[in-house]
Amino acid sequence: MxxxxxxxxxxxxxxxxxxxxxxxxxxxxxxxxxxxxxxxxxxxxxxxxxxxxxxxxxxxxxxxxxxxxxxxxxxxERLGKDGALLYAARPVMDDLRDRTSENINLVVREGLKSYVLATRAGRHSIRLFAQAGRNGPLHAGGGSLLLLAFAEPSVVDAALAQPLEAFTPHTVTDRTRLRQMLERIRANGYNIVVNDLDEGAFSVAAPIRGADGSVIASISVAGAVVRFDEERREAYLKAALEAAAEISERLSIHGPGESGRMKSTA
Amino acid sequence: MxxxxxxxxxxxxxxxxxxxxxxxxxxxxxxxxxxxxxxxxxxxxxxxxxxxxxxxxxxxxxxxxxxxxxxxxxxxERLGKDGALLYAARPVMDDLRDRTSENINLVVREGLKSYVLATRAGRHSIRLFAQAGRNGPLHAGGGSLLLLAFAEPSVVDAALAQPLEAFTPHTVTDRTRLRQMLERIRANGYNIVVNDLDEGAFSVAAPIRGADGSVIASISVAGAVVRFDEERREAYLKAALEAAAEISERLSIHGPGESGRMKSTA
DNA sequence: AAACGATGTTTCACAGAATAAAACATTGCG
DNA sequence: CGCAATGTTTTATTCTGTGAAACATCGTTT
The missing domain is CATH 1.10.10.10 (Winged helix-like DNA-binding domain superfamily/Winged helix DNA-binding domain)
Incomplete structure (x- = not known):
């Protein structure tokens, strides 16, 4: 103390x-x-x-x-819903970046698109799709797929009714397989993808829940696949889940408990 | 002082x-x-x-x-949009009731219906349609028509596409006349109706604007037509407009000025 | 490159403001 | 009719909020 x-x-x-x-x-x-x-x-x-x-x-x-x-x-109202999320997430994203040294993305859904609210750049230089303010697909990318998995059925149907672009040879565009993936994401409570949106990149995403318990955003750790071994996989997943839980707690009515005292003493 | x-x-x-x-x-x-x-x-x-x-x-x-x-x-978010409006309006409604001794209604639009958020009972006993928590039509009633007048064109079209019930012999159900009335309401910035929803009742309604300037609710003075002479008409209209302005100011970013010190010393 | 200026941060001593305790008023209930 | 619980007001004491000024840090200017 x-x-x-x-x-x-x-x-x-x-x-x-x-x-x-x-x-x-x-x-x-x-x-x-x-x-x-x-x-x-x-x-x-x-x-x-x-x-x-x-x-x-x-x-x-x-x-x-x-x-x-x-x-x-x-x-x-002045702050807006995204504002609350963004400010609640900010220090947590900093902390997550410091722990993992990888890129961090905060993504929400906007209709049938994903929207990157904020990012943190990792220490290793790698160009990824994610960029603050950018719209992306819902059917590819760790955070995007997770958002789709937790969206209402009508949204899933509408998203899958669209043409599904293949961003890399590994992008899943088969609708049956996609639905299976969404089912798995829901069951797991997280999502890990490799090479599906950016060639040579991985993404580990966890769900952020709003005050009412519904999934309102995803936070993800993303980086180059060459550094993505089994050990890191576990560590990043744990870190992402913890970060998501921390943000969710901040957004809940009861607010953050006494435990969450994050001071990024980099 | x-x-x-x-x-x-x-x-x-x-x-x-x-x-x-x-x-x-x-x-x-x-x-x-x-x-x-x-x-x-x-x-x-x-x-x-x-x-x-x-x-x-x-x-x-x-x-x-x-x-x-x-x-x-x-x-x-916890308070909700209606909560903010309701609490901002409460003391103003009390004051307006004390000034006019008539019934006061706070009404919002909910899709193609009106919704009574709160009421204040006047000193004279009269049974009116308005009752807190009640849904009503948009094409009849002082506050409802005013909300329709300031709604987006698509809402107006949808509302007028429905069957229009005649609640009294004076209810206007002719769509051309209704559109003319809406035009007049927009031009005037208030609405006064007689006998159109409740037989034997008048209603004087003024628009409440949210932080962004759009009309989000109406506040109205309503009572028995037998007491509604020219002098009262003027007085009620002035009082309703002032009340609406006061509530709107409270809901604006800048908040209420130093003038608005209402203490209902009944 | 050095000095300046503006801004955020920290220290400190003192006035006065926040606070707890308790009295008082009011309301509702048995 | 009286009791109990709650909201309101008062007051004395202490501790805390406060302003002034020093310090640190940064970006800009000369």
Whole structure:
């Protein structure tokens, strides 16, 4: 436990804890909140007043019960869904890159295409398909296939109804085999592909889940196949799954536990 | 200036002001924020640290610039879009009810139906169609028609392609006349109807706009036609427009100005 | 290349603000 | 009708938030 400098200002931290508690369970009263947070009633009362004045908390005047206020919604909308994902993923991606020294990709689905939200460049120089802001196919690439595997059936049907381009000789374009692959990905909870989108490249992808538990993005470790031995395969898979779990936890209502203290001390 | 009890706790209020500033303009540095908010650099630095630890603020590690963090998105999503609107509207609806003594309705569009988000009962007892949680038509009722008027053309076409029920002898079901009415509503920026959904009732509706400026809801004053003279017509229209503007302002990025201090001292 | 200027980070001492405890008010329930 | 639980207000004390200023780091200019 290295006591790193603590600039935290207690009053603000407590106010934020209050907001989290109200997000976790709305319609709470002063006493209930005070008890569950280990604060005194008067403190909670003052905090709520402050938050309410700015619309971050809303009081039902009849029942004197509090919930999150409209300003939280306005600011959240401003950030956008991708924004939340992106910022939650950022430090985790940095960490994953440092651990693996490979390229890291954060990919979401956009209709029948994949979309690269962010990347981290590994230490080894290799040109891959993935590039932030770029649209790609859904039927090839580690992250893309994983997204397709966890998409609604109607999306899968629509995606497979399109012409399926072969990006390399190894790209799977046979629809029956593709459906089998998707089934396997769902069963495994991850996806590993080799040479299917970029010649000479591998990709190890894990699913990121939103607050409601549905898969909303994939994070993947990608690099040159020549460095991809059995040992790395295991290590990268473990790292990718952990990273995905960490991001998913951040995006859940309960938020990250006390364990996830990532400081990339490169 | 009646100095009402000030329970506001300064540190928290400043932190919230910081969040608002970052929502208004992301990617700001410490100095810029300190200057625009009239705080010292060290204070802003500490506030940002506290906010960052909880994910309410996100720092670009390279450029040392801050934006809203992912937690804001998670909490905002939890509230939902209707939640933000509902909580922003609540005190305004109370105020509008107190001013007019009539029924107040907050209505949104849900596909090709209207949906009553919330109501306030006036002092005079009158049974109206509107009831919280209820779906209604789009082609009749003050608020519903206004929502239709400001909907995308494809929605209007789809709504008018349906069979149009006549709820009273005064309900307009002629499609050409309806389109003329919608045109008028758009031009006026409000809508007043009589007897078209509830026999013997009037409705004065004004548009509520979201952060992006599009019309997302309507607020309306409704009551018995027998009390609806010219003087009240003017007064209700003014009150409804003001209420709609107030709610819209709350939902905008900049938030409510210092003017809007509503305390319903009934 | 050296010096400057701007920015982010850290330190520190003090004022005043946040806090806990307890009294008070209000509401609902038995 | 009284009891119990909750929200609100007050107050005294302490500790924390705060501003000023020093320091570090970076990019730019001369």
């Amino acid at each position: 290295t006591e790193q400098k603590d600039y935290k200002i207690a009053a603000v931290d407590r106010a934020l804890a209050l907001l989290e508690a109200l997000a976790d369970r709305p319609e709470q009263g002063v006493t209930s909140l005070a008890k569950s947070l280990g604060m005194t009633k008067s403190l909670v009362f003052r905090l709520l007043h402050t938050l309410e004045e700015r619309g971050f908390v809303s009081r039902d005047p009849e029942r004197a019960e509090y919930s999150l206020g409209y300003r939280v919604g306005v600011l959240g | 009646t100095e009402q009890k000030d329970y506001k706790i300064a540190a928290v209020d400043r932190a919230l002001a910081l969040l608002e500033a970052l929502a208004d303009r992301p990617e700001q540095g410490v100095t810029s924020l300190a200057k625009s908010l009239g705080m010292t650099k060290s204070l802003v630095f500490r506030l940002l640290h506290t906010l960052e630890e909880r994910g309410f603020v996100s720092r670009d590690p390279e450029r040392a610039e801050y934006s809203l963090g992912y937690r804001v998105g998670v909490l905002g």
